[in-house]
Amino acid sequence: MGMTETMKKHISIYLDNNATTPLDPGVADKMCWFLREHFGNPSSIYPIGRAVKDIINQARENVARALGAQRSEVFFTASGTEADNWALRGVLDTHPEKSEIITSTIEHPAVLQQAKYLEKKGIKVSYVPVDSFGIVDLDFLRAAITPQTALISIMHANNEIGTIQPIETVVSIARDHGVLVHSDAVQSFGKIDLDVVKLDLDLLSVSAHKIYGPKGVGALYVRKGVDICPFIHGGHQERGIRAGTENTIGIVGFGEAARILMERGRKDRERIEKLTDSLKKGIEEKIPKVRFNGHPEKRVKNTLNAAFPGLEAEAILLALATKGISVSTGSACSSESEEVSPVLLSIGLRPEIARSCIRMSLGRFNTEDDVQAVLRELPDIISKLRQISAFDPEE
Numbered sequence: 001m002g003m004t005e006t007m008k009k010h011i012s013i014y015l016d017n018n019a020t021t022p023l024d025p026g027v028a029d030k031m032c033w034f035l036r037e038h039f040g041n042p043s044s045i046y047p048i049g050r051a052v053k054d055i056i057n058q059a060r061e062n063v064a065r066a067l068g069a070q071r072s073e074v075f076f077t078a079s080g081t082e083a084d085n086w087a088l089r090g091v092l093d094t095h096p097e098k099s100e101i102i103t104s105t106i107e108h109p110a111v112l113q114q115a116k117y118l119e120k121k122g123i124k125v126s127y128v129p130v131d132s133f134g135i136v137d138l139d140f141l142r143a144a145i146t147p148q149t150a151l152i153s154i155m156h157a158n159n160e161i162g163t164i165q166p167i168e169t170v171v172s173i174a175r176d177h178g179v180l181v182h183s184d185a186v187q188s189f190g191k192i193d194l195d196v197v198k199l200d201l202d203l204l205s206v207s208a209h210k211i212y213g214p215k216g217v218g219a220l221y222v223r224k225g226v227d228i229c230p231f232i233h234g235g236h237q238e239r240g241i242r243a244g245t246e247n248t249i250g251i252v253g254f255g256e257a258a259r260i261l262m263e264r265g266r267k268d269r270e271r272i273e274k275l276t277d278s279l280k281k282g283i284e285e286k287i288p289k290v291r292f293n294g295h296p297e298k299r300v301k302n303t304l305n306a307a308f309p310g311l312e313a314e315a316i317l318l319a320l321a322t323k324g325i326s327v328s329t330g331s332a333c334s335s336e337s338e339e340v341s342p343v344l345l346s347i348g349l350r351p352e353i354a355r356s357c358i359r360m361s362l363g364r365f366n367t368e369d370d371v372q373a374v375l376r377e378l379p380d381i382i383s384k385l386r387q388i389s390a391f392d393p394e395e
């Protein structure tokens with residue numbers, strides 16, 4: 001099943017799937033069915049409530065299976081952001097005898113801003129730098145661990161440049177010191193095989209709206225045996241560690257999105273990788289002086305982050321938007337701020353180069369026609385913008 005006509009008209013050519021993905025029509029159907037048929041509170045013990053509890057647990061089972069986890073290890077949250085915040089704060093609250101955490105310089109704000117908040121509360125945070133491909137410095141990480149370290153939080157795939165971190169090595173370093181490991185897998189879920197048992201992680205965050213599910217629902221995987229204090233206090237929902245009446249409709253959508261992912265995810269990925277490769281090749285052939293950021297191999301294969309030296313990314317983005325093509329200048333969360341992307345600065349780009357970068361991220365509903373449309377429009381846009389800028393092609 002493809003996108004509805006209204007969705008197609010509305011979004012034209014959508015190449016910003018790392019910001020969010022269109023709702024899969026199968027997910028929409030399941031959510032509509034649930035809305036019509038069920039209203040019960042899953043905490044109620046009579047049949048109307050029990051039915052909803054069962055449906056939520058089926059969704060939990062689907063998300064767990066898609067992650068290689070057990071159902072009892074998945075806790076629904078209001079977003080990937082909440083899952084990230086919870087992982088950091090929850091572990092520190094559980095271990096008041098410890099006072100340090102380690103993360104990287106290229107984390108999503110959901111981790112970085114929580115780390116900054118914790119610093120204000122007296123927690124020491126070490127930020128592991130990355131190389132020019134965006135891979136964390138493992139020697140720095142090793143040296144940063146102390147007996148006070150409660151948690152290492154390193155993202156799985158980066159949202160802006162797509163680089164995948166060597167999580168298995170991070171975990172083995174952490175294990176040598178008895179430190180817990182969390183990974184923000186919001187961008188890798190659905191884009192590469194994700195198996196929490198193989199990765200040997202303690203905690204992992206995911207979000208429904210990056211896998212063609214609804215916005216406003218995420219999950220934290222907490223490995224069996226790992227203790228984590230609640231982040232939101234109240235009732236007994238989510239086995240007593242995440243209070244609040246469940247976002248039942250969101251959870252149902254998340255479960256269905258995870259089920260569809262298991263059904264067709266691999267095939268989608270192969271197709272998306274081919275489309276992305278042909279887009280990259282076409283851009284390289286048609287546009288001089290373009291540079292791609294991120295690791296050439298160790299990256300999610302739907303993401304292209306390209307620098308067009310001499311130009312401002314906003315100008316490119318707006319020109320593409322007038323042609324009905326949606327891309328982004330960095331992470332969705334920072335696209336409204338003037339700030340230069342900390343991720344691009346972390347990989348060593350000069351600010352003026354970082355400001356020239358656009359991110360194209362493909363997904364399930366992109367087609368070869370979309371790629372051809374970008375290859376028709378983008379070279380012309382770049383060449384016109386370069387004519388009116390101070391760009392010197394010989395430089």
Ligand SMILES: Cc1ncc(COP(=O)(O)O)c(C=O)c1O
Pocket residue numbers: 018019078079080081082084108110155157158159184186187207208209216217218332333
């Ligand atoms: C890597 C990463 N972590 C966390 C988030 C936040 O997830 P949510 O939008 O569900 O809060 C995002 C969203 O862009 C992301 O890309």
